[in-house]
Amino acid sequence: MKALRNYLSKQRPKFQKGGKFGALQSTFNGIESFLYVPNHTTKSGSHLRDAIDLKRTMSIVVIALVPALLFGMYNVGYQHFLSVGDTSQSLFGLFWYGFLKVLPLIIVSYVVGLGIEFFVAQKRGHEINEGFLVSGLLIPMVMPVEAPLWMVAVATAFAVIIGKEVFGGTGMNIWNPALLARAFFFFAYPSKMSGDAVWIAEKADAFSGATPLADAAAGNISNLPSIAEMFIGLIPGSIGETSTLAILIGAVILLVTGIASWRIMFSVFAGGMLMGLILNMFAVNLFMEIPAYYHLIMGGFAFGAVFMATDPVTASQTKNGKYIYGLLVGVFAVLIRVLNPAYPEGMMLAILLMNTFAPLIDHFVVQSNINRRLKRAKVNA
């Protein structure tokens, strides 16, 4: 281990400005800071700094995603063998099938995304930021398993370049990059993103691969899986979104460590319930009649609420703003699902919409802080 450390320290000058590989400084620093927390000490301001850094924050989110990922892989295998009528596979056999199907998506996402980030950071002379550690895993998890790899690559490239780097990199983007990838994929290649064939790997033609949302939108309410099935997640859907249970385990990890905002999570669920209840009141078709809490376990609602809406950069950044932001995400997600015939899933669009309005919500909260201060000054004058 000491040998590695000494080797890196010896190579370092070659990668500084003016060295032989000076152009690759960001790449060297990125790799070195992945292997080692640097030995930099504080130069001004507080002498002590919190032990947490962005790498650890992102790592906790990745750990929180793992239950949903592992279940998703298992579910891919389960749905496939269910569709072809093969009941002979062991639990591990089902998981292994799914693993082999999902892994290429993950590899493509990370290679394309990190490759672009390394290149852009190098050109700008900036450090490589850790933002894509999470987005790179989120993108495959919101894709259908039969998504062609080259389309995933193009969507990832779009998300990283237009969704992030154009704005200035991590911390500067307006929209959630993983959702931008999904939105691009949905609008550019709609046939590959919807319909009944894409959610199950190598599906047998006779088997209906409809997701619960697709069934509900078509009015096939009697076809809906049971509550237990939708909660545990052995249903067709995007790779990571089906198991509300696995997502909730992730939510607990994020809340206990304080990484994600409980305000946003709860507000999203509350907004969804609220809109569901309103629709129940004015129901004119079967979809509007389904119980409000069904919305929380169907489709990408839970996944979006826990992992997408809580992205701190794109969400509202003030305490009170977060309640409003989360509530509106939940409300719009259910509204779009039920009332808009073109989009069976409203969560992605609801979050992207509220990403656009988050700064406006914050503006009003900031303004009220300013007004409080002005009023206090006038009273004292």
Add this chain to the structure above:
Amino acid sequence: MSRTLKFKKGLDIKLKGAAKTELIKVEKSKLYAVKPTDFHGITPKLAVKVGNEVKAGTPLFFDKYNPEVKFVSPVSGKVEAINRGDRRKLLEVVVEADSEITYESVNPISSEAGSEEIKAYLLQNGVWPFFKQRPYDVIASAEDTPKCIYISCFDSSPLAPNNEFALKGEEKYFQAAVDVLKKLTSGDVYLGIAAETKGSSIFEGIKNANVNYFAGKHPVGNAGVQLHHINPVNKGEKVWTLRPQDMIIIGRLILEGKYDARKVIALTGSELKETAYAEIISGAQLTNTVKSRLKNEVNQRIISGNVLTGTAVSEDSYLGFYDSQITVIPEGDEYEMFGWIMPGFNKFSASKTFLSSLLPKKEYRLDANFHGEPRAFVVSEQYEKVLPMDILPVFLLKAILVDDIDKMEQLGLYELAPEDMAICEYVCTSKTEVQDIMWRGIDLMIKELGK
């Protein structure tokens, strides 16, 4: 009627190396220095040359643009050196002390003196630099009449000295200072006392003051934080703040007519073999108090002041003008393999992402490592959790970064000193240089709008 205020927000960093509550004798230092770099925003002009004889209270330098503000020698002796840095910036004026201190003779001030006379007296005799103002936390302007004067009698910073012990016995000087200060303001002299000392605090006997009690985690002891809840600073208003140990020095000047700059300081930090309190004279060279006590196990950092707001100094440097403690911590200039994913029993964090969160009473030996690299703002609400004020800190910092003076005003820059935001700088995941940004905003405001 005194109020008791409890703050829920804040963060106590539990460090190893708290000062043992005993006063030890240390060998008197030979050299003392006053450092112009301790005073933000002044342009020093020398009043002495190397070789001049000085007494305790003789001006060493003054502020070029406010020449009535004098910075005086804490001891009598000879000016030994005048140290400069890059571009001839004045760093230290060093005095070699006599074995017995002689003081500038000062006519005692009459108890009937009015505010103008008092101010001239304080300016001439070198205690004016103790008067800081809000807004901006720079040395106060003597032409002003502040709406109130605020003193927080306790310090909640990590390893800070316990004033109940350090200042015990000096209450009459504190009272003399309060009586004089009352004449300088149109409002009250406020004292902030720690709620846990209610009933036993040495400051409770002080008359002529408006007392309130405060409970909570750091920065509850900061004057700016307390002031925000008692009598917040609005645009156009001025408040003066002083530290309790400096009040004692002012009191000695008033009652005994001499600039007696003795201070009881705390020697703290995980890298000291023994910790204690010691009486020294302001500006003392640290060699006698620190050098022999260093553990020298790893590279260490000696800080004049506390770990959040203090200045890193060498072991032969001098105590800062406003500081009442020395903290010695490990430097932390080592690589740590995969440090960012380690369970971290020995790391402290405001977040709950390390296993050390399972042990809330643990004390830590923390070092000056950055634990990461500077990044853009990503995490939200992190600063708000530790700042018990109705302020939106990140929006204020962003307003400063784009030089938006109107926004800075509106968002409350008038109320904040960089020391109030130091705890935000500690918790920041993105390793933002918060205090530097604050000073940048303050300097811009002073340049554009004056003090």
